Amino acid sequence: MSPAEAAAERLGLRRRAAGLIATLAGARDGQAVADLAAELRQERQFDLLEELAERARTLGDDRPRISLYLAQALIDRDRPRLGADVLAGLLPTLEAGDPLRAEALGLAGRSWKDVMLALPEAAEALRQHALSSSARSYRAAFEESGRCNSWAGVNLLALAVYADRNALPLGEPVEIDGLAAELCNVLDSVAPEQRDGWHHATAAEVAVARRDLADAERHIRLYLESPATTAFALAGTLRQFTRLWCLRSEGVRGRSIVEALEAATLEREGGHFDIPAAAVRERPEEPARAATLQAILGNTGEVTYSWMQMGLARAKSVCAVVHSTGRVGTGFVVAGAALDPRLDGEKFVLTNRHVVSEDPGEDAFSPDDCHLVFEAVDPGRKVALDGIVWSSPVGELDATLLRVRWEDLEADPLPIAPRLPIVDAGQRVYVIGHPRGAELSFSLQDNELLEHEGPTAGKPPNPKVCKLHYRAPTEHGSSGSPVFNRSEWKVIALHHAGGEMARLNGNSGSWPANEGIWIQSIAKAIQER
Template sequence: MSCSVEVTKVLIAAASFEENRVESACSNLIECLRACDQLPDLEIARKVLDALRQHRHMSALKRLADNLVRLGCQADLVYRQYSQALIESGEPIAAIEMLQSLVRRVTPGAKEWNEAQGLLGRAYKQIYIDACGSKLGMAEGALEAAIAAYRQAFDSDPTQIWQGVNLVALLARAERDGVNIPDFPRRDSLIEGLRREIEQHWSAGTLEAWDYASAAELALARGDLAGVQRWLKEYLSAADIDAFKIAGTLRQFTEVWGLRADAGEEGAVVAVLRAALLRSRSGVLSLTPQQVQRTAKADVASFEKILGNIGVQTYWWVRTAMERARSVALICQPDGRGVGTGFLVRGRDLHEPLGDELFLLTNAHVVSDSPEQRGALRSDKASITFEATADSDRTARRHRVHEITWNSPPELLDTSLLRFVEPPIGIEPCPVSDSLPVTDEDQRVYVIGHPLGGELSFSLQDNRLLDHEGPTTGKPTVAGRVLLHYRAPTEPGSSGSPVFSADWDVIGLHHAGADFMPKLNGKEGTYGANEGIWIRSIKQAIASRCTG
C-alpha cells in the first residue's frame, strides 16, 4: 500500500501554514502508515519531517516523529527531528535524554552524531538562557554542558562552521557573565580558524543560509560591524532562507549576544531581523514593551546596508508597526488578569460627530454592560493599560472607562466603543481604512494583540488574507456585516485586536478564531482561520445608530 498521496498532502499543507490542515494531513498519513505491512520509508520520513520543521509546525513534527518511532522507524534522523521539536516546544529536558541516547549509539563524526551534538548544545544553551542569571539548579552547569557539546562536535570536525561559531558565542557569554569554564579554549584562535574556513567556502561558492548567519555572528565576535551587515545581506537574500532560520538567528543575536535594537548600528541588525521575520510567510514575532520601544529607535543605517534599496522603506514600515503597537491596550479585570485586547481610535475616524476624542475599540464579548452578554467584563470593572508605552522602570498607567458609547452584540458586529474617564496622552490612535485588500496568495494582514491576556508581551503575527465578504464579489451572510478571514487562529486574549493591512491601517476588528471555520461566500468546506469584522461595517452601524 502506497502512502505517496498522503505524503504529498502533508507537504502541501505544511506550505499552506494552516495548522488544522497540517494536523489533519499528518493524521491521515499516520493512519496510512499503520495500514502498511512494512516499515515507513526512510526517505519519506526525511522529506516530511524536514518540511514540517522548515515551516515551523512543531506540534505536528513532534506527533509524526513519535508515531514513526512507534511504527518501528528507529532511524537516527527521526529521533533527531523529534528532539528538535521538543526543544522548540519548550521541552529541553526530554530532548536531552533522547539526544544523549542518540549520541551514544551513533558513530562519532557521522552526520547525525554531529547534528545530535549540536542540538544537545542548543538544549543546554536554552536552559541557561531561560535561567536569567539564576544560580539554582542546572543554570551554570547547563552553560558548561552546552560549551562541551559544541566543542566536542567541532573538535571532531573543524569544518563544522555552525558548531564552532556557537562555541565562540557561548565562550563570549561565559566571559561576560563571569562564569568560569574549565580548560577554556582560546577564542582568538577559534575565530581565526573559522574565518579562514568561511573564506574558503565563499571562494568555492558553497555557502548556504546558515553559513552566512554563522559568518555574520563571527564578524560580531571580531567586532567587525561592516562584516556583520555584509554577511546578513547575503543571508537574508539566500535561496534557502526561511522563517525557522531567521527566528534562530534572531534568538542567537538577542539571547546569547545580548544585542538590543536601540544600541546603534550594532543593535539595529536585531530590528532588521525582526522585520525580515515579520515579513516572512510564517513569521511570528513576540516583543516585550521595551523591545517595542527599542525597535522603534533602531538606526536606519543598518536597514540600508543590509537590505539595500528597500532598506529605508522597510525601516519606516517597522517603525510604523511599533507605533501601532503603542496604540494596542490590554484589558484587565479588577484583579489584574488580562481578558482581552482593545485599540485606540479617533472618534471622527469612526463617525464625524465624535470629533477628536480618543476611544477604545474592542469586542462586545470582552466588555459590555448588557445583561445578555454574561461572559463580558462590565465597563466599570475594566482596567486598560497601553503596555508598550511603559518605561522599563515603571508599569503602564491604568485607564478607567467612563461609559460604553456604542455597542453591537456578539451575534452581529461584536463591538464595544469605550469612552475613557481620562483619555491617554502621547499615544497616536490607529488610522482607519475603508478599503479592503484584494484576496490573493501574497496578501497579508497583521494582528497586534495580547495572546492569553499577557501583560508584558505583544505578538505581531503574519497572516495570509484568506477571504472576505466585501466588494466586489463578497456575499455577506448578515446584512450590514462584512467578515474577514485570515490565517492562523490566535490565542484567547487576542479578542478585540486590530487587524491591519500591509500599510498598517486598521481594516478590521478581530473577534474569533477556529480550527474548522466555515468558508465565506458560499464556498464549501472549512479551514483554520481567524475571523474579523470589517471596520467599515462598524462605521456604518455607528452612523446609522447615531442618526436614526
C-alpha cells in the same frame, strides 16, 4: 501557487497527519510515519509532528529519527526543557560519526540555550546549568566534526561571549579570539560556489565576535539574498543577534543591523518577530545608520526601515487586557469620531466580546474585573475601565467598545482604513498583539490575505458582518488585536479567531486561517445602534 492553493495544500497535509495519528497501529506503519513526519517538519507543522512522533513512540517505535523529530517539535513549540530530556535519552544510543548524532547534539545545544534565555536572572544556578549544558553539547558537535562544523562552533562562540559579558561560568573555558580566528579559517576554506545563506549567517556572527560590523553587514546582505533564507530562518537569526550577541546595545551601528534585519523579516512572506515593549517604549531619537540600512537592505533600505518604524509606532496604541488571572487578550485605541460622529472628542479601546462582556452567562470577563496595560507606554500603570459603550455578540461582530479612564496616559488612536485591500497574490496584512498573553512583548506578524467578504466582490451571508481571512493561525492572547493593511499601517479589522475556518463567500471547504471582522462593519453597527 495562489493563497487558496497553498492553504488547501497545508490543510491536506494536516488532515493526512490527523488521519494517520488516529489509525496508527504500530510497526507496520513505520514508513508512513517516517515519510509524513519528514513532511510535517519541512512544513513546520510542529503541533502535529509532536503528536505523531509521541504516538509512534508509545506504540513501540524506538527509531532514533522519530525521537529526534519529537525533540525538535517540543523545542519549536517553546518546551525546550522537555526536548532536552528526549535528547538526553537519545544521544547515548548514537555513535560518533553518525550524522544523526551531530544533529541531535545541535538540537541539545539549542534546547538548553532556549532554557537559559527563558529563565529570569534571579534563577542564577539554573541559568548557569543550562548555559554549561548548551556549551557542552555545541562543543561536542564541533569536536566530533573535527572542528569543521561551523554552525556548532559559532554557537559555542556566542555562548562564550554571552558568558563573558554576564560574568557566568561556561564550564570548560573558551578562548574567544582564538575560536573566532579558527572559525574564520573554516569558513574561508569553503569554495565560493558552496557558500549558501547559512554560511553567510555564520560568517556574520563571527564578524560580530571580531567586532568587525562592516564585515557583518556584508555577510548579512548575502544571507538575505539567498533564496533559501526564509522568514523563519531570519527570525532565528534575529533571536541570536538580540538575545545572545546583544547587538541592539552595541551602539547605533549594532542597533541599525538589528533594525535592518527586523525590517527584512517583515518583508518576507510569513515574517514574524517578537519585540520587547521596552524596545518600542525607549526607541532612541537617533535614527538607524543610513549606510547600514543600505548595506544590508539595498537602495530601498531607508524606505523599508521607515515603513517598519511606522508599524512600531502603532504598537504604542496596543494594550493588554488584564484580569487577576493574567493577560486575557489584546485591545487597541480608536477615536470615537472614526467609528461614529456622535462619539467625537473621545477615544476608546476596542477588543473582542469573547474577551470582555457584561453578560454573566458568557465565557468572558467583566469590565469591572479587568484593567488595561499599555506596555509600550507605561508598563507599571493599570488603566481602569469605565464600562462598555457598545457591544456585539460573539456570533456576529464579536466586538466590545470600552470607555477608559485615561487620566494623563498618552496613547494615540490608530488610523482606520476606509476600505479593504484587493485580494491578490502576495497581499499582506499585519497583526500586532500579545501572543500567548506574553509580558513585555509584542508580536508583529505578517499574514497573507486569503479572502474577504467586503466590497465589491464579497458575498457575506449577513451583509452587516463582513469577515476576512489571513494566513496562519495566531496564538492565544491575540484576540482583540488590530489587523493592519501593509501600505499605511491603518486598521482594517479586529482579529477574533484562528484555526480551521469555513471558507468565505460561499466557497466550499475549510482551511487553517485567522479570521478578522472588518472595522467598517463595526463602525456601521455602532452608528446604527
